[in-house]
Amino acid sequence: MTQARFWIAGCAISLLCAGTISMASAADPALEGSVRKAVSPQAQTWLTDxxxxxxxxxxxxxxxxxxxxxIDEMDDQWKAAAKAGGANPAFDAVSSxxxxxxxxxxxxxxxxxxVEILLMDDHGLNVGQTAGTSDFWQGDEPKWQKVFTGNADLYMTDPEKDDKSGAMLTEASVPxxxxxxxxKIGVAMIVLDTAKLGQ
Known part of the structure; x- marks a missing residue:
């Protein structure tokens, strides 16, 4: 193997390792513990309101x-209106x-x-929301499926940087x-700023 090939192989291994470390840090038990505490009924009393x-x-x-x-018909109408950027009576009815x-x-x-809350019913349809969504039906997505039909007590996504605020956000869904x-009657997804969980 030439010196150039050694260098290329070394770079590839470094990138692979960096990706592995990144995925491992996203599943940090300490972060999961903080998220669990933040979305517990004790912290979010509105969950039992x-x-x-x-x-x-x-x-x-x-x-x-x-x-x-x-469900598909209502979802298609919602998505079409959201994509067009015009009036969306279904969204307006829920968001208001x-x-x-x-x-x-x-x-x-x-x-x-x-940062955001999305409340879903036992079909995965939006009941209440604090921000816009591209669709009305969440029943085909992990945030609803893992919790409602999969019986997880918490489903959280890897933290991702928000383009507008620069904050690292995670979506945490609970029954x-x-x-x-x-x-169990529905699912609540709570979007959290991970930097502010300890405050």
């Missing part, structure tokens, strides 16, 4: 027995409802620790339980 629980249960009842074709207003107050009062019987 009757108004939040009631909003999810109401939508679950409204969509009981809904066909997947109808009472539970969304309540969640926006939670974000505003978090001192920057919480939403009905306090009366502790049955």
């Amino acid at each position: 009757p108004a939040v629980v009631g909003a999810v249960k109401s939508q679950n009842a409204k969509h009981a027995g809904i066909a997947q074709s109808k 409802n009472a539970v969304s207003k309540q969640l926006k107050q939670v974000v505003a009062g978090s001192n920057g620790r919480i 939403l339980l009905d306090p009366a019987g502790q049955q």
